[in-house]
Amino acid sequence: QKEVEQNSGPLSVPEGAIASLNCTYSDRGSQSFFWYRQYSGKSPELIMFIYSNGDKEDGRFTAQLNKASQYVSLLIRDSQPSDSATYLCAVFTGGFKTIFGAGTRLFVKA
């Protein structure tokens, strides 16, 4: 089992819809959880992070964490074509290691 798993996609949603991206992790001792966005040919950039159970909202983005289920999700409301990218889930596992999932490709159709 991979330490951080994501559906590779592609996930295709129409403009204005909600995009839902999911991630599961295996290490119950993981401390904090991150979503990064990576455009083709570019480096990853942080969207948001979360470390407490529940929801955290930042503009059109909401991160959700359920430590009991070892599950993290990212919701993108009012999706725009500019949101088309690969979304990387990352988990800080302690021991100062950050483990990344393979990423989910998102396409937002205009």
Added chain:
Amino acid sequence: EAQVTQNPRYLITVTGKKLTVTCSQNMNHEYMSWYRQDPGLGLRQIYYSMNVEVTDKGDVPEGYKVSRKEKRNFPLILESPSPNQTSLYFCASSFGTAGANVLTFGAGSRLTVL
């Protein structure tokens, strides 16, 4: 401008020819790390460093070396590159606080080993 700078951005080399990819950050970050990114495998951690003279292996350290003699620099050394080290490499840094280990990435270095 706060940034992580990697060089070279692109490199084509041959098997066995030693090379170094440099990484420098100007944010006074304590934590620095190297990742490689391959299609379908995502970002895999090679080595990381918590501070000067403190380094540790990530998940795929074989064939790589690092050093951290200064806080701002964290070079990645390939002593004898092989074709399976052809990849996109990212250097990243952060303040290293457990609750907010937010990584800032360099622009990436695309390495091809023939």
